[in-house]
Amino acid sequence: MKVLYNFDAVTDRKNTNSMKWDKSNKLFGSDDLINMWVADMDFPCPELxxxxxxxxxxxxxxxxxxxxxxxxxxxxxxxxxxxxxxxxxxxxxxxxxxxxxxxxxxxxxxxxxxxxxxxxxxxxxxxxxxxxxxxxxxxxxxxxxxxxxxxxxxxxxxxxxxxxxxxxxxxxxxxxxxxxxxxxxxxxxxxxxxxxxxxxxxxxxxxxxxxxxxxxxxxxxxxxxxxxxxxxxxxxxxxxxxxxxxxxxxxxxxxxxxxxxxxxxxxxxxxxxxxxxxxxxxxxxxxxxxxxxGDEYLRQLLVYLKDNIKFFTGYIESNISGLKVIKPEGTYLVWVDMRKLDMNALELQNFIRCKARLALDDGYAFGPGGEGFQRFNLACPRIVLRAALERLEQAVAAIKVTNIPLNP
Ligand SMILES: Cc1ncc(COP(=O)(O)O)c(C=O)c1O
Structure with missing residues (x-):
């Protein structure tokens, strides 16, 4: 019998010594962030x-x-x-x-x-x-x-x-x-x-x-x-x-x-x-x-990841102006050009953590050419992805409407 993997199910990784979910307070300064940084997946591995x-x-x-x-x-x-x-x-x-x-x-x-x-x-x-x-x-x-x-x-x-x-x-x-x-x-x-x-x-x-x-x-x-x-x-x-x-x-x-x-x-x-x-x-x-x-797991995983990437790209294109998604051919990591927000590296970092309340990987850490970009890890259930995008959308909208200072 074929197993249908449910990548939509949310697996709580808190208190499992998860680098992504249990270190965010120490590394990003808050427990209330949606974590889309280090490159592992929020999905269980194949049951076999x-x-x-x-x-x-x-x-x-x-x-x-x-x-x-x-x-x-x-x-x-x-x-x-x-x-x-x-x-x-x-x-x-x-x-x-x-x-x-x-x-x-x-x-x-x-x-x-x-x-x-x-x-x-x-x-x-x-x-x-x-x-x-x-x-x-x-x-x-x-x-x-x-x-x-x-x-x-x-x-x-x-x-x-x-x-x-x-x-x-x-x-x-x-x-x-x-x-x-x-x-x-x-x-x-x-x-x-x-x-x-x-x-x-x-x-x-x-x-x-x-x-x-x-x-x-x-x-x-x-x-x-x-x-x-x-x-x-x-x-x-x-x-x-x-x-x-x-x-x-x-x-x-x-x-x-x-x-x-x-x-x-x-x-x-x-x-x-x-x-x-x-x-x-x-x-x-x-x-x-x-x-x-693992072949069947991988087949279903790739379908899910492709849909996540499509959802992510479509959401940003329709709702968040000023950001550009660099569509990946491989990996579940997505590189987003935020240079139009016109922030320096520290301002962008603060904006992502404190205003959008996301834990991402800052582009500048990846060396020359990374400044002004952020890396999102999309290997998560879509409901988490949607919540992250809503936070980002609100934070970007707030800059435009109120012109509030970006540094907390
Ligand atoms: C390109 C690349 N190499 C290596 C690693 C880490 O591999 P490992 O955990 O086996 O050291 C990563 C993890 O993100 C990666 O993206």
């Missing part, structure tokens, strides 16, 4: 995932564990089925989350002072992974024509030409961290865009770290291309990070994996991980169940 975790929990010894063979098999099968990527089991390396893996990758393959390219506005922990490893961030900002974002590959070529000075002839750009699909702007990079990027990286011997955590959350009429599938050369030059955590809402289980086809790099990466820093037994059980049994 819950069953798998419960079954493992029933057996009361939680000692040191390793991923079962069946988990490797299901990953190999899924990457082939979903992306046409034929990988070998031994290329898979588990990590305790993608950010954790990014830190390991930067740590393993750079020396302090090396430069790492990122393409802002982008998921801000990329910056920390670079800086906390003693490296320097080199920005290749996305190009934006007011409607759509693209990678600025001409500028990237220039960066490689110009920043290879000290010591003489030693390239200091070691790697580029790619967000694909791109959080927060929602682009799903086309095969052609990825091929052009890959060519530049190959030409300049630049390692490509491809964070593809959102790759199954496709909400536009697009396909996701795994960067490493572009060519065998690029496959050898790329470390791909994947997870079931966004797709099936499992982030709290801190289990994801890297696919590293290059044997030498895989060895170095494994050495760089601290101790048993590689996922956990509940995470393994959940990941396997999600990949094995």
């Amino acid at each position: 995932v819950v069953k798998a975790v419960k079954e493992r929990a029933e057996y009361p010894v939680y000692g040191y564990s390793f991923p079962p063979e069946s988990l490797y098999d299901v990953i190999v099968e899924r990457l082939d089925r979903v992306y046409g990527w034929k990988i070998k089991k031994e290329w898979i390396v588990f990590t305790a989350g993608v950010v954790n893996g990014l830190y390991s990758a930067v740590g393993a393959f750079t020396n302090p002072g090396d430069e790492v390219v990122v393409q802002p506005p982008v998921y801000y922990p990329f910056f920390n992974a670079v800086k906390d490893n003693g490296c320097q961030i080199l920005y290749n900002p996305l190009a934006f024509d007011g409607q759509r974002y693209a990678m600025d590959l001409d500028n990237l070529e220039e960066l490689f030409k110009t920043v290879t000075t000290f010591p003489a002839r030693v390239p200091r750009i070691k790697m580029l961290i790619l967000c694909s699909p791109h959080n927060p702007v929602g682009r799903v990079w086309s095969k052609e865009e990825l091929a052009a990027l890959g060519e530049i990286c190959l030409k300049n011997n630049c390692m490509l770290i491809s964070d593809e955590i959102h790759s199954e959350l496709l909400v536009g009429d697009v396909q996701h291309t795994v960067t490493a599938t572009i060519s065998p050369e690029l496959e050898q030059q790329t470390i791909t990070f994947l997870s079931a955590s966004k797709t099936f809402n499992l982030a709290g289980l801190a289990t994801s994996f890297a696919v590293i086809p290059n044997d030498y790099w895989r060895g170095e990466f494994i050495k760089s991980r601290a101790g048993h820093n590689s996922g956990n037994l509940f995470g393994f059980a959940a990941l396997e169940a999600a990949f094995r049994h």
Whole structure:
């Protein structure tokens, strides 16, 4: 019998140690906000995932564990089925989350002072992974024509030409961290865009770290291309990070994996991980169940998310002038251009928190190009989304009518 998932049902996440719902007082200054920030979903995960975790929990010894063979098999099968990527089991390396893996990758393959390219506005922990490893961030900002974002590959070529000075002839750009699909702007990079990027990286011997955590959350009429599938050369030059955590809402289980086809790099990466820093037994059980049994959940989830995005966009277009929604092709995160409200970063932050009473992600945190934008997480029941939009509408209307000062 087919399960019909009810994404309209509100699941109360308060008092569950939820980052999104239980930290908002501390981080945003109020308990009375509608929380649409950190990228997890307010929906339960698939019931067969819950069953798998419960079954493992029933057996009361939680000692040191390793991923079962069946988990490797299901990953190999899924990457082939979903992306046409034929990988070998031994290329898979588990990590305790993608950010954790990014830190390991930067740590393993750079020396302090090396430069790492990122393409802002982008998921801000990329910056920390670079800086906390003693490296320097080199920005290749996305190009934006007011409607759509693209990678600025001409500028990237220039960066490689110009920043290879000290010591003489030693390239200091070691790697580029790619967000694909791109959080927060929602682009799903086309095969052609990825091929052009890959060519530049190959030409300049630049390692490509491809964070593809959102790759199954496709909400536009697009396909996701795994960067490493572009060519065998690029496959050898790329470390791909994947997870079931966004797709099936499992982030709290801190289990994801890297696919590293290059044997030498895989060895170095494994050495760089601290101790048993590689996922956990509940995470393994959940990941396997999600990949094995999650297809129908995902199908219904994508229908719901697309409807949420349509509702959100339509509401803003009809009722809130001055805001522009950048329609995502992937992820459940929506990037909204609020520059017409004519507020500086702090004013916009105060306005969103204190007047609209929403907890969102401030655009400026995503680096250059993010100022004047806000990121909304639409993975919530529509009733919550509607309430948030009504708050926003009233707050924007109040500025226009009364011209009240924006700072509380
Ligand atoms: C692009 C991207 N990478 C990584 C993460 C976090 O992954 P993890 O929780 O596995 O560290 C997120 C979460 O929002 C993300 O958007």
